[in-house]
Amino acid sequence: MSSSSVLIRPSRIQNFKNHDCIPSTYFIQTWGCQMNVEDSEQIGLYLNQIGFKPSKDVYSAQLIILNTCSVRKKPEDKAFSMLGELSIIKGRDQDRIIGVCGCMAQIRAEEIRKRAPLVDFVVGTAQISEISQIVENLLEKRTFYTSLNLPERKGSIVSDIPQRQVDRNAKLKTFVPIQYGCDKFCTYCIVPATRGRERSRPTVDIIDEIKKLADHGTKEVTLLGQTVNSYGKNLAEGRVPFSELLLKVAEISGIERIRYTSPYPRDFKTDLIEVIRDCPKVMEHVHMPLQAGNNTVLKRMRRLYTVESFKEIVDELRSTVPGVSITTDIIVGFPEETEEQFQDTLSMMDEIRFDGAFMFKYSPREGTPGAEMVQVDQKIKERRLDDLIHLQNQITLEKNREMIGKNIEILVEGPSPKILNSYQGYSREFKLVHFLAGRELTNQIINVQCEKAHPWGLEASLT
Numbered sequence: 088m089s090s091s092s093v094l095i096r097p098s099r100i101q102n103f104k105n106h107d108c109i110p111s112t113y114f115i116q117t118w119g120c121q122m123n124v125e126d127s128e129q130i131g132l133y134l135n136q137i138g139f140k141p142s143k144d145v146y147s148a149q150l151i152i153l154n155t156c157s158v159r160k161k162p163e164d165k166a167f168s169m170l171g172e173l174s175i176i177k178g179r180d181q182d183r184i185i186g187v188c189g190c191m192a193q194i195r196a197e198e199i200r201k202r203a204p205l206v207d208f209v210v211g212t213a214q215i216s217e218i219s220q221i222v223e224n225l226l227e228k229r230t231f232y233t234s235l236n237l238p239e240r241k242g243s244i245v246s247d248i249p250q251r252q253v254d255r256n257a258k259l260k261t262f263v264p265i266q267y268g269c270d271k272f273c274t275y276c277i278v279p280a281t282r283g284r285e286r287s288r289p290t291v292d293i294i295d296e297i298k299k300l301a302d303h304g305t306k307e308v309t310l311l312g313q314t315v316n317s318y319g320k321n322l323a324e325g326r327v328p329f330s331e332l333l334l335k336v337a338e339i340s341g342i343e344r345i346r347y348t349s350p351y352p353r354d355f356k357t358d359l360i361e362v363i364r365d366c367p368k369v370m371e372h373v374h375m376p377l378q379a380g381n382n383t384v385l386k387r388m389r390r391l392y393t394v395e396s397f398k399e400i401v402d403e404l405r406s407t408v409p410g411v412s413i414t415t416d417i418i419v420g421f422p423e424e425t426e427e428q429f430q431d432t433l434s435m436m437d438e439i440r441f442d443g444a445f446m447f448k449y450s451p452r453e454g455t456p457g458a459e460m461v462q463v464d465q466k467i468k469e470r471r472l473d474d475l476i477h478l479q480n481q482i483t484l485e486k487n488r489e490m491i492g493k494n495i496e497i498l499v500e501g502p503s504p505k506i507l508n509s510y511q512g513y514s515r516e517f518k519l520v521h522f523l524a525g526r527e528l529t530n531q532i533i534n535v536q537c538e539k540a541h542p543w544g545l546e547a548s549l550t
């Protein structure tokens with residue numbers, strides 16, 4: 088028996104027992120990054136086309152889709168745990184349809200089938216647009232369905248861009264993919280295997296989609312790509328540098344704020360830094376993953392920059408764009424990382440003083456070079472992560488304190504769940520801000536005065 092059986096939570100099973108499924112309803116459980124969140128939205132749009140509506144919870148949904156992530160072991164465990172529960176439900180209620188898509192579906196289709204034989208379909212990251220057809224087929228005839236092709240690179244141009252639904256509901260902030268896949272092959276990372284080779288979306292498609300979004304009320308877009316600033320290579324119509332794309336997006340009226348994630352450090356060049364300085368719609372926030380503060384570790388990770396060149400980019404950014412906020416990702420306990428090398432990461436964090444960081448313990452991913460290297464002991468990884476989080480939390484709070492007394496611009500997203508009669512939004516620097524207000528301000532861009540700093544963000548008052 089698979090280990091998933093021990094992970095089943097009886098309470099959830101009970102809840103399913105108390106609910107009949109409602110025909111033509113769906114529930115999507117999403118793990119992973121913004122790309123997956125965006126994919127789930129796309130899946131919903133495709134399902135709407137065949138008359139499916141979102142269900143109010145997982146228990147009453149006829150169609151349950153798990154949109155999975157494989158970047159670390161934890162999200163994979165969560166998906167297998169839920170699959171274990173759903174297998175039991177499906178065994179009792181054949182009307183339910185269970186599908187698995189996303190990164191884990193792409194690379195573990197066979198294992199998914201073995202561990203959860205009652206799953207109806209497994210669909211890879213490049214086949215999302217097929218889901219509505221698959222569901223229609225399944226409603227007619229119940230046979231297992233799988234679709235997992237990833238586009239291969241033939242020559243330098245990969246024009247195989249996923250089909251998309253671009254007519255979307257009005258949302259204040261919207262993710263827009265501009266690049267798919269990744270060509271970097273960092274030795275710890277599974278993403279090139281799950282998402283395929285790097286492909287840039289044609290500029291006209293991106294601009295058309297964002298124009299539509301602006302017409303429907305979107306004020307802020309976040310452009311998505313695994314190495315978003317290498318956008319534009321391999322385009323059939325010729326290279327369009329990322330900085331140029333930003334300027335084109337900025338011309339769209341109605342779009343007030345432009346963000347992007349994640350840029351790759353080596354390709355963060357002066358043209359991009361100058362666009363951040365000169366274009367008021369491009370936000371003064373850069374999420375630039377460093378991963379480690381030691382050159383030997385960076386080299387073994389196959390990151391194509393050094394500690395020194397990373398610092399140079401940070402220096403240029405800070406001197407060209409005063410007040411820019413910089414956040415990062417760090418992995419501790421990469422194979423063979425010594426205590427001294429980890430201390431180098433701590434020193435670098437102390438020196439650079441990022442505004443915030445996502446920090447992870449290295450998680451070996453089968454099929455990546457890192458998984459074959461000599462692993463660091465789990466306990467050591469845990470201690471290193473604790474040390475790093477402790478240091479960064481302090482720095483984040485100090486960085487937030489530097490904002491006190493400043494006048495900052497925020498896009499108001501709605502009422503604050505933390506503080507009564509308050510609203511919340513993000514500053515240009517991507518700091519979460521709560522502020523008291525006696526009137527409705529949702530969807531507006533306003534200025535507030537920073538008064539108090541917290542580890543999670545800022546409290547402010549109306550100016």
Ligand code: SAH
Pocket residue numbers: 158159275276277278312313314349350351376378416417418447448449450451452
């Ligand atoms: N494309 C982005 C990162 C995508 S994955 C980039 O290169 O910046 C998001 C983050 O997950 C990475 O930045 C890295 O810090 C972390 N990560 C990726 N693989 C990991 C692994 N095997 N173990 C732990 N963390 C990992």
Ligand code: SF4
Pocket residue numbers: 269270271272273276277278279313314351
């Ligand atoms: Fe993974 Fe590296 Fe590509 Fe980012 S750049 S997705 S970390 S392989």
Ligand code: F3S
Pocket residue numbers: 118119120121122123155156157158189190277278281282
């Ligand atoms: Fe996870 Fe895939 Fe994103 S592995 S982080 S969902 S690209």
